[in-house]
Amino acid sequence: MTTTLGQVIAALEAAYPPRTAESWDAVGLVCGDPAEEVTRVLFAVDPTESVVDEAVETGAQAVVVHHPLLLRGVTGVPADDPKGHVVHRLIRAGIALYCAHTNADVADPGVSDALAAAIGLTVTGPLSANPAPELDVLTTFVPHADAVDVLAALHAAGAGRIGDYRDAAFTVAGTGQFRPVDGANPAVGTLGELEHVDETRVEVVLERRLRTRIVDALRAAHPYEEVALNLHEMADLPSRTGLGRVGVLPEPEPLHVFAQRVADALPETVQGVRASGDPDRMIHRVAVSGGSGDSLLKTATAAGVDAFVTADLRHHPASDHAAGGDAVPALVDVAHWASEWPWCEQAAGVVRAAFDGTVDVLVSTRRTDPWTVGATSRTRRTNQR
Template identity: 35%
Template sequence: MSKAANGQFVISLLESFAPKKLAVEGDPIGLQIGSLNRPVKKVMIALDVLENVVDEAIENEVDLIIAHHPLLYRALKKIDTSTSKGRVIEKLIKNDITVYAAHTNLDVTASGVNEWLSERLELSQTEVLAPTYEEQLVKLSVFVPSSHEEAVRQALGDAGAGHIGNYSHCSFSSSGWGTFTPLEGTNPYVGEQGKLERTEEVKIESVFPVSIQNAVLSAMKKAHPYEEVAFDLYPLLNKGNELGIGKIGKLNKEMSIEEFVQHVKHVFGISCVRVIKGHNHLIKKVAVVGGDGNKYIYPAVRKGADVLVTGDIYYHNAHDAQAEGLTIIDAGHHIEEIMKRKLKNMLEKELSERKYDTAVIESTIQTEPFTFM
């Protein structure tokens, strides 16, 4: 029997990957048109919500469009259906198509757009270019009977607890004795109702970001044999992972500017780029910002980038970059279309694992507005 996911559930999967709290202040992410309270038989992932993209969604009987660039970026004072924007809104509403935007939250999240771009550029030893958010860390202490110590420890690590630097499944254990009296109505794993029980237990401690707390606690309870699991959570002052806009990393081998330009064109499948030459030395350290890179010239300079690959640079900012000795490759905003395939694959996997038959497709419409002649 077919089972379509509710729109709110589809978005909950997306937001578990790219939480709304990661978005840059003022970014109009989230629900833009329609309702999330309806079943979704088909989702379409798009970079932009243009009229021909909406026509494509109608043709494919799409219920939900998840777009990277918000359709309603600025407030509307009227909806004139004789204009392109008005026609888009009219078509969406008449065809019961919901639009949801995941913009800077999808950029900032740990494995989001800028991480995907840095992987495509074959960068290594990457770090955040411009931090905007620091993850809050918590420590979990859970008391487990010795017989289930390894099972619970493995479940915590598999759920993401205990990741420290390049190490996973980090934890600490100490042994002791737990006491409890099962009351009426209980079905204790050990002991009897009405009798004080004393049993050997292990306290397992592990640290994780608060963003995965629900998943970690769920995994812990599933692996734990007790009806009532005794555990403590402590907020930590330790510094968590930094998240933010852009990535900076190193090429595996140095390239001349001309070689690197060809590399960029090849990996993104584009025929032309704009180049601002700030120097003539070899390229080793690369910064990348998929969208508007104008605010990130100086962070790239401060972090020692030889080149900034981005989607949009203004004329006067190009002069500033040259003066700072920074080379820039403006590859066009459209390189962010990398998100279509990545997000499609992620949502397909999550929905399939939960036995939903909601389909996920990519928009095939080319929304690049520039033609080089």
């Protein structure tokens, strides 16, 4: 049994739906033929020359990365351009390139779940939750003999979908009454007479965007001339998807111990791990956000966590934040690449589970963090206060 690139992409897109990516993002297949057979896939954070080298050396037919190669619009990919050269090398070697970026950031599980797991957190929910789909509840009343067919029509139109469940509904038996008057053409009953009918109350949940389609399906399937129905809008609720995650440590520990925990959990970089806050402050509830996260500083503060782990914290936002003292979370800043590298194993697990035995998965251990040299002053020039 062979596995095609298209099948691998389908598995990845079930876990990281492209429709959830930001509008400015560039996700999906960069190069490659979905009909081609795939036996080995390499996962990495960045589509660099080094990662292409690794794909060639390991015999991978596809590379799956987090960061887009062509995030900004281009009009060409000449081989003498750095990004164009990567594209040419991939195509010549018969290697596909696929990207899951912000759609992997917000997925459940996604990039921040992988970071939280690496640190040893038990995730309790998103840091900045996406809204759940807007839902309605539809209630209608159907003669017992027609209830199964009407419910099947509602489900076929998209009603009754709750998370990973389909064909959900609530039914209960009861008695309906009505009196047909002049102008009516009743399927049941006689003009002018009060009619009592054994009916089934049918209740289903539906996405609000499908409201018109489902109501039309109800009216087409229902035997009555006039269909009795109630349609209620549910209150908006947060979903399990969104940026960042909040989690808890098994036991509280001082900030300096926690910072070392983070350093030990992530791959080594020149930057290492740095923290802002009282070294002895106890850390238990933690927010994390893979990649650049200083836009979530206020969100992390509002979440009431003890520490916020992310990457690319800039001087001024971090300094302004730290002025809040113990009223705000301690900050732990790591290298961007290191914060997202744990996702590679998560994404590899998606393909491994879908094609166990037919597709080999490899996680790149090559450091694609751009910083290659670190230095510490050997002369004390400032006093720490």
